[in-house]
Amino acid sequence: MTTPIHVYSEIGNLKTVMLKRPGRELENLTPEYLGRLLFDDIPYLTAVQQEHDQFAEALKQQGVEVLYLEQLTAEALEDAAVRKQFISDLLSESKADIHGAYEKLNEYLLSMDTSSMIEHVMSGIRKNELEKGTRTNLHELMEDPYPFYLDPMPNLYFTRDPAAAIGNGLTINRMKEPARRRESLFMRYIVQHHPRFKGLDIPIWLDRDSSFNIEGGDELVLNEETVAIGVSERTSAQAIERLGRNLLKRQNQIRRVLAVEIPKTRAFMHLDTVFTMVDRDQFTIHPAIQGPEGDMRIFILERGETDEDIHITEEHNLLEVLKKTLGLSDVNLIFCGDGDEIASAREQWNDGSNTLAIAPGVVVTYDRNYISNACLRAQGIKVIEIPSGELSRGRGGPRCMSMPLYREDIK
Template sequence: MKSTTASESTSLETGENEMETNKKSIHVFSEIGELQTVLLKRPGREIENLTPDIMERLLFDDIPHLPVIQKEHDKFAETLRENGVEVLYLEKLSAEAIDASDTKESFVETMLNESGISSKNVYKALKDYLLSMETLDMVEKIMAGVRKNEVEVDSNHLADISDRHQYPFYMDPMPNLYFTRDPGASMGNGMTINNMTYQARKRETLFLETIMKHHPRFKDGGTEIWRDRNVTTHMEGGDELVLTDKVLAVGISQRTEAKAVEDLAIELFERGASFEKVLAIKIPNVRAMMHLDTVFTMIDHNKFTIHPGILELDGSIDTYILEQSDQPGKVKITHETDLSEVLKNALGVEDIELIQCGGGDAIAAPREQWNDGSNTLAIAPGVVVTYDRNYVSNALLREKGVKVIEVESSELSRGRGGPRCMSMPLVRKDLN
């Protein structure tokens, strides 16, 4: 019988690990492992349904030009494909999941209920209107929003008649959907499906829930749901970072509550997930730094981008290390302020390099932070996708030995999110 060499043994183990990875619908045990499958949402008519009167309420600071933002997003997707990444689309998966499970009517009813349709006449008209469409067209119409001049409502009630001449929508558009990172987060072989903070984004998670429950690719894929959209505390995927198979970082931010972070840690520990530590990092509660990944992302084994604005004058930042407690339903919490030391200890590395957005320059740093200079998407260790407009930060990353792949961003950046915000990794290769 032929003996197996060390190199052959390693090769066999690697092959077995990759086969096991491929069996899982969700497999994300790091921020930097080679990206294999990602979920995107191509910007659609929901962008054209933004107006100056409603854009603030829908969490936008500007109105992107649809043909250009679609061109830029298509190039972003193509860049990922060119680097070996399988690209899936939220709208297509949602339609496939609805058709596969014969849940079209119940999906529409849930969406109408969550859209605040109080009039029975409007509810019926909208339901009939949406159900008359092919499923993909229906999904895209719900995402785009339904204008009042698109639906004929048979009603003589004063409330229905007078309402037609006021606010233009029966169902609000969902322009934030192209930021697929936030409605949920892949971690390990599971996912959080989030209760989002602002009303403008709460309905988004119904698409993700539908995919995970009903799509043939995901419903039998062994996916753990760590949190569902019905929990009471708020969390968003931009605050959830999978540093290693043992360590998570979660931001306490404008959109993720401290209680939600603690609840997630307890759930992971009690359900036997691989994660042993959750680093809760407190960032300023301001629009410009809405999520942890807008100010802090992992780009290599010991390298991170960081916005200098989240650090205090002495370079400290409140960080809470959550670990499993001997008492059920509780966690052990340790408070630290030296983020570099916390990361070194948690990751088991000798040194940590925090690469400051805009090089820490008083002008370049806040300008490029506004355009998500710290929001990088790692597609492999030391390989990141960034916006081309953040040239100071990109040049500094290259000086630090990072391979930078730039994508055009004149319109994509108007939504206040970068390449990491626009992508939800579903499968990454494990790190060696």
């Protein structure tokens, strides 16, 4: 392995992946603040950790190296000066100064060892954790009832979204919702300071300082020449165009970017919640994203006459676009829930289309989506099921919970 980032397909043999084990941040969820923190329910921590451990073990049994976000971050912040700067950046992005708590939070976090500090910023810091002392100003005397100085980050176990590997580089994403925006800061520090990545001049195709929102669940690497990106609730057309320009200008392998418009609803959220690749010529899809004749809006971005130009064409048939851009004679779309109106809606809500391919024709799925899993098996796909009673409460499946860092090339 000559480079730590190498992802030129959705289905190449998965060699290295980054996960985040659910932690105490889930126990800082309460009904009153679920909407603010982008959750619909409160998972039971012990059970969700057991399910996640089984997910990780299933990957290891297939020969996948599993890295953890929390451990990589701790290793990246071993230097005291780097750790101090990380805390400063984290507090600034958390707007800790609004609560008048910046200095005492900074002191509190600097007093901890690195692993404890990371666990605290991920799980959130409650006001009653800090010594209040004598209240001397009106703000403290009329304290906001909101219980946190730093919000918990319960969505962190969906490692797909804050950053995504494309080719030998990364997008480090500006996420749409404020509740998730801090998450990509971890990957920036990992790439810049972790021994596995630093000094290797890893291309950053789009950085988190961008003005436009994009999330990794919308980014699919279909082959070494083609990237598909969802125009979704969480990813803007402006971000896709900027990323497309950067990819087409800065490297030679990727020849086109497909901007695939999907309904902008929470149920569909990202492209990978309704469409994933499971084999060279097979895809799972939720039928509700297509029109009556299978029509939808797809924009193909390609190089123009000069490096600064970009040529955009609009298409409306997903099958034909996939066949043309991937050089296939035929494409098989496998419907979530077997296309049944009720079953497909139910299983899509529980991420029936959110498969993680670990090799061509081999995928990891949630066990609860038994109709979709049976459809995959009927088309010759090997399905590795994992338990999902608690994991699925976070509204994300196996692809959402994984960030591939290295895949073998398709032969």
